[in-house]
Amino acid sequence: MKDTVKPQIKNLPVYETGKPIEYVAREFGLDPDNILKMASNENPLGASPKAVKAVLDHVSGLNYYPDGTCYNLRQKLAKLWNLKPAQFVFGNGSNEILEFIAQCYVDKGDETVFGNQSFIVYKLATIFAGGTCVGVEMPGLRYDLDRMLDAVTEKTKIVFITNPNNPTGCVLKQDEIVNFVKALPEHVLFCLDEAYTEFEDSQVDLRPLIAEGRNVICLRTFSKIYGLAGLRIGYSYSNETIAGYLNRAREPFNVNSLAQVAAVAALDDDEFVSRSRRINKEGRRQFEKAFQEMGLQYFSEGGNFVMVKVEDAPGKFVEMQKRGVIVRPNVGYGLPDWLRITIGTPEQNQRCIQELKNTL
Numbered sequence: 001m002k003d004t005v006k007p008q009i010k011n012l013p014v015y016e017t018g019k020p021i022e023y024v025a026r027e028f029g030l031d032p033d034n035i036l037k038m039a040s041n042e043n044p045l046g047a048s049p050k051a052v053k054a055v056l057d058h059v060s061g062l063n064y065y066p067d068g069t070c071y072n073l074r075q076k077l078a079k080l081w082n083l084k085p086a087q088f089v090f091g092n093g094s095n096e097i098l099e100f101i102a103q104c105y106v107d108k109g110d111e112t113v114f115g116n117q118s119f120i121v122y123k124l125a126t127i128f129a130g131g132t133c134v135g136v137e138m139p140g141l142r143y144d145l146d147r148m149l150d151a152v153t154e155k156t157k158i159v160f161i162t163n164p165n166n167p168t169g170c171v172l173k174q175d176e177i178v179n180f181v182k183a184l185p186e187h188v189l190f191c192l193d194e195a196y197t198e199f200e201d202s203q204v205d206l207r208p209l210i211a212e213g214r215n216v217i218c219l220r221t222f223s224k225i226y227g228l229a230g231l232r233i234g235y236s237y238s239n240e241t242i243a244g245y246l247n248r249a250r251e252p253f254n255v256n257s258l259a260q261v262a263a264v265a266a267l268d269d270d271e272f273v274s275r276s277r278r279i280n281k282e283g284r285r286q287f288e289k290a291f292q293e294m295g296l297q298y299f300s301e302g303g304n305f306v307m308v309k310v311e312d313a314p315g316k317f318v319e320m321q322k323r324g325v326i327v328r329p330n331v332g333y334g335l336p337d338w339l340r341i342t343i344g345t346p347e348q349n350q351r352c353i354q355e356l357k358n359t360l
């Protein structure tokens with residue numbers, strides 16, 4: 001058989017997800033109930049209880065196709081954000097919207113710019129669309145916006161920034177991002193991935209730039225603070241023109257019906273969101289204190305995770321799995337000495353800290 005697949009598919013790096021609990025249980029002969037996953041920035045408190053109730057209330061409608069326009073969610077978000085309903089696009093996770101963006105804007109020979117230690121999906125989506133990736137160094141695990149700007153050329157179609165960044169957790173302020181966007185040439189689309197922004201006390205707001213007509217799109221997800229990663233739902237807001245293009249790349253029923261009702265309910269669950277935020281802040285302090293006591297270098301700023309530097313991090317990753325704790329190595333991000341740990345409940349954090357100590 002002649003292999004006629006497109007060259008970019010052959011060269012596509014594989015996205016290594018956080019290791020599922022069942023895999024680790026099988027591989028190391030452990031009881032899945034005793035395994036702690038702190039690898040994919042999932043919410044340790046579970047899902048928003050209001051969302052869970054909404055899902056249970058709607059299971060009887062599974063024979064119907066979902067609403068392809070996400071009408072209820074769209075109306076709710078439009079009110080919440082004070083934007084027009086047509087400015088939103090919904091995806092099977094915000095990952096899918098990243099794919100739409102690359103499919104719509106990137107062609108062969110086009111470039112995208114993003115941080116070397118930033119979410120790998122920007123790279124995958126670019127390569128899949130036939131484009132060229134321009135990775136920018138992140139000294140000290142932080143964005144260097146001057147370097148990002150220097151990397152922009154006539155060929156640049158998209159600049160991606162994650163704030164707070166995954167995997168490093170660095171945070172950019174409103175002014176820094178706004179000035180950066182204003183300095184970008186007009187032919188560049190700026191994509192702000194806000195997957196972790198709800199964990200922050202003050203959030204960046206690019207709606208004024210969108211209203212000014214700038215090429216800006218912002219991405220949100222229900223996977224993190226709302227605890228709905230398993231349902232797969234996220235959205236973008238931009239001007240209506242950009243939203244219209246992305247909708248053409250979208251499969252008509254890309255967001256399932258349970259995800260839609262869960263998302264609507266989750267937006268009303270202020271109690272769950274503030275509890276998630278509080279647990280996260282407390283857990284961050286717990287990890288920071290433990291790392292200090294252990295004399296380990298760490299990076300802890302935004303998001304729902306911390307980074308810690310250890311000798312032979314990939315080895316420690318395996319050792320910790322044998323002890324039933326799954327964390328995330330960062331070899332693929334060029335950070336072979338660092339582990340990323342999702343902040344959990346106080347008990348989970350304590351167990352993780354103890355098992356890390358045991359492997360040192």
Ligand SMILES: *Cc1c(COP(=O)(O)O)cnc(C)c1O
Pocket residue numbers: 041092093094095096119162166193195220221222223224229232233234
């Ligand atoms: C988790 C995450 C997302 C959201 O992914 P979903 O597809 O919505 O689950 C997007 N961007 C970054 C940087 C993330 O870490």
